[in-house]
Amino acid sequence: MAPGVDHRRTDTRDRILSVALGLFTRQGYATTSLREIADELGVTKAALYFHYKTKDDIMAGILRGYLDGLDALVGDDAPDTSALAGREELLRRFAGYQAGWGTNLTRLIRENITEISNLPVGEELRTTHRRLLDVLAGPDPTILDKTRARTALAAIQTVAVSAEHDDASEDELRQAALTVGLEVLRGGR
Amino acid sequence: MAPGVDHRRTDTRDRILSVALGLFTRQGYATTSLREIADELGVTKAALYFHYKTKDDIMAGILRGYLDGLDALVGDDAPDTSALAGREELLRRFAGYQAGWGTNLTRLIRENITEISNLPVGEELRTTHRRLLDVLAGPDPTILDKTRARTALAAIQTVAVSAEHDDASEDELRQAALTVGLEVLRGGR
DNA sequence: GTCTATATATGGATAGAC
């Protein structure tokens, strides 16, 4: 990077997403007003509109990066999921990926899925999530296999809730969630 | 019941809850307006206010019955959950209870938990849910035990989502969900 | 019990100055 550049300069554009993520998660997307976001950021509503065209665009901006990474997870570099070991590896990667994005994002999606579904990015999310589910269920899955895949993902996501209510460290919770997720995936075997 | 009473007379009061449950689930609580509820019911907004004091009261009305039953589930008649068999039985009862209320209610709670938390009934729900979690985790639970309890409940609730996306019958899905839930509860044992 | 009409607040979004 060139000398003389102020590295501490954090784009307002990114700070908006960060503040919005917190508020959307705590209060809900529909309930959170742009005024609240602006206030917490120390600017006015009008300033937000310079960076994002609509409120929906802010939500889309939050989900964009997460979704692209998730797409990559089930993309070409994905492990061979025809065998159980490959599916276990995919679940491990998913757990790591979720950890990287933090619990807020998991809760944001889960607790605002109705509103997200109405956005263009919501359709993408649905598609990618379904693919993840399909590969985790393995080839020619029974209803039981599909339920196990769904539950394995749910196990990983328990962290987003337990992190707030339990006294254990987030790291321990993630470890436990992955263990249970893998147990589920293996099923009766 | 006394003769001459019109048994077909379904109280508007109850029909409001039924219509509201559908709309709140499909569109989200915050996004659904009282006008939409009134329209689908064939009355005006003002009529709703004769039966319920506020919009929040409608939501509370929906949750009331569900919550009382859930309370009973973990109340005095609950099985002895100090042994695994008792906890398995409790999970079976929970699964049956959820089935009785239908998938909409599960989704309503899950996807509007942020807004529900702000209501008085939300605090009750939290408390009861926590008790359910505690008894399912068994005595002196490890982090792993707690995670298994959480995941077992999540397994049961997968039906609310899969019923919309999978092609299997709801009955088959509930059967599978219970099987997986029990597997999770048993854990490594 | 349900209606019409309205009070009142707040939301998202835009125009135009600086």
Added chain:
DNA sequence: GTCTATCCATATATAGAC
């Protein structure tokens, strides 16, 4: 890039007639 001021739509809720 951020501000002040404002437009406009829609929301919850109430008053009072029928």
